[in-house]
Amino acid sequence: MQIITNPDQMQSWSMEQRCAGKRLALVPTMGYFHEGHTSLMTWAKSKADFLMVSLFVNPTQFGPREDLRQYPRDVDRDTRIAEDLGVDVLFMPRAEDMFSPSHAVWIDAPSLCRGLCAVQRPTHFRGVATVVAKLFMLTSPTLAVFGEKDWQQLAVIRRMVQDLNIPVEIRSRPTVRESDGLAMSSRNVNLDPAERAQASALYEGLRQVEQWVGDGETEASLLLAALGEFYARKMPLGRVEYMAVVEPELLYPLEEVSGTALVAVAVQFKGARLIDNILMNAQGQ
C-alpha cells in the first residue's frame, strides 16, 4: 500500500493511472475505521483496478463549537486496517496543504441545506462539498463510494456531481449497524455506557415508524409525534435535535408518507451527536 500525503503527488499518480486506462475507486473518510468504512472499501475494491482511501479530518466541516478536537483518531490502526483490506493508496493530506489561509472558493447547495443537519450545522455541507470536490480533483476517481447513514451528505454530493458535470460515478452503500441496531460511527466511542445503552433506541424508533406506516398510518406529523414520545421514553439521556420526513433526493419535507420517503433523525447525547435514517416505501400500503 502506498501512503501519499502530498496532494500534488496524489494528483500525478491518479492522472497517470487514468491515462493508462485504469478504473480508480475512491472512499473518502475521516478515519477511525469501523465496519461501516471497511464495507465501503471492500465493495469499492471489487469495482475498480485500484482502491484509493482518503483519510482527512476536514476542519472546514466542523462549526466553531463542534467536536473537531475530540474527533477520535488512530492513524496507525487505520493504516494497518487499510493495508489488510488491500487498499492500494491511502491518501492522508495535511490540513494546511488542503486549505491555505487564503482559501476563498466554496461549493454550496442551499436548497438541500434548509433542514435536517444543516439547521444546527449551517456551514457543515459547504465544508463537505468543497473538500469532496477537492478530493475528486486530486484523485480523479472513476467512482466514489459513500454511506447511506450520512444521507444528506450523499444527496449534496450527488447534486454537486450532476450540477457541476464532475465525471465521477457516485455509488452508495447501506448503513452497517452494531448487533443492537446502532449505526456504526467513529463518534460512538465518545458515548458513556449509559448513553451507549440508550443509543440503540435511535434505530429502534425508526423501525417503529416503519411498522406504523405498514399498519396504515401515513401522516408525517402523527408519525413524528409518536416517534418523539418513543424517544422521550427510551432515550432520556439524548436531546432530539430533529426528526423529519423528507423527499429522499431533494430533501423537502413531506406531509404524507406515500411512495418513497426518508425518515431522518439526529440526537445529541453529552458524549456525541448521532444521526440515523430509514428509507420507507409506502407503495401499495
Ligand code: AMP
Ligand atoms: P466518516 O469517516 O464518518 O466521514 O465516513 C466516511 C464514509 O463512511 C462516509 O461515506 C459515511 O457515510 C460512511 N459511513 C460512516 N458510517 C457508516 C456506517 N455505519 N455504514 C455505512 N457507511 C458508513
